[in-house]
Amino acid sequence: MTDAANPTWFHEAHDYSGSAIGFRVTRQLHAEQTPFQNIEIWESTDWGNIMVIDGCMMVTGRDNFLYHEMMAHPVLFTHPRAKRVVVIGGGDCGTLREVLRHPGVEAAWQVEIDERVTRVSEMYFPELCESNGDPRAHLRFEDGIRFMKDAAPGSIDVVIVDSTDPIGPAEGLFTEAFFRDCFHALGDQGVIVQQSESPLYHGKILKALHGAMRAAGFGQTQTLLFPQPVYPSGWWSCTMAGKNLDLKAFREADVRAKPFETVYYNADVHRAAWAMPEFFRRLLEG
DSSP states (O other): OOBTTBOEEEEEEETTTTEEEEEEEEEEEEEEEOSSOEEEEEEESSSOEEEEETTEEEEETTTHHHHHHHHHHHHHHHSSSOOEEEEEEOTTSHHHHHHTTSTTOOEEEEEOSOHHHHHHHHHHOGGGGTTTTOTTEEEEOSOHHHHHHHSOTTOEEEEEEEOOOSSGGGGGGGSHHHHHHHHHHEEEEEEEEEEOOOTTTOHHHHHHHHHHHHHTTOSEEEEEEEEOTTSGGGEEEEEEEESSSOTTOOOHHHHHTOSSOOSSOOHHHHHHTTOOOHHHHHHHHO
């Protein structure tokens, strides 16, 4: 039996890449099958609690700051003055927490299809959920695709798509139709950012994502790269698309003067995340 005195290993196999990742765990803290997916929480020896959804590592207590900060801060410092933000997915609430660190944000909607992800996160990752009670936070448990389709034109400044892989409930979040609805819902200088998988393993997904965003009407797209140890290859990305603004002209002075602390993100990291390896540049241009 797994316990603190006799740890074992939890592995996630990536058949498509011939690789796997593993964590030393002491016990399973939670397991349930929701109407949408299977959720597990494991206690680990070195990475804090680990959330696993449908067998895939989602969040750990040790490294989640990398993903959450890069999903929230680059896009918010790219928009001239974001007041209304929508997070699609993001049920662990870490991205919402980072969004609400920005005092200029007046309202943030987190639209998560599976309420159980948020309720389990409140139990096992309370530090990620510390902004759930913020009066600017609006937790909605419904279909994010439908939410964006119904959004009034020009009513949103920034959309953050904090989704799982493009399979199952998240598959529709990677399509031209979804991005077209986001385009219409965003204001004149609106920006969307989508988690966009590993540049090493998921090149076809990334190239298709850029194509779908541009086909939906966005004039510019930009992928940002960052480390993420618990995700396949340890190297991850997010991709921005903007309306009527230069995605590389972020508010650098405001980043340097930000009134909150970050663990990873700063102005130099933001700029460095634009750098494209040659193989990736050729992929997107080919």
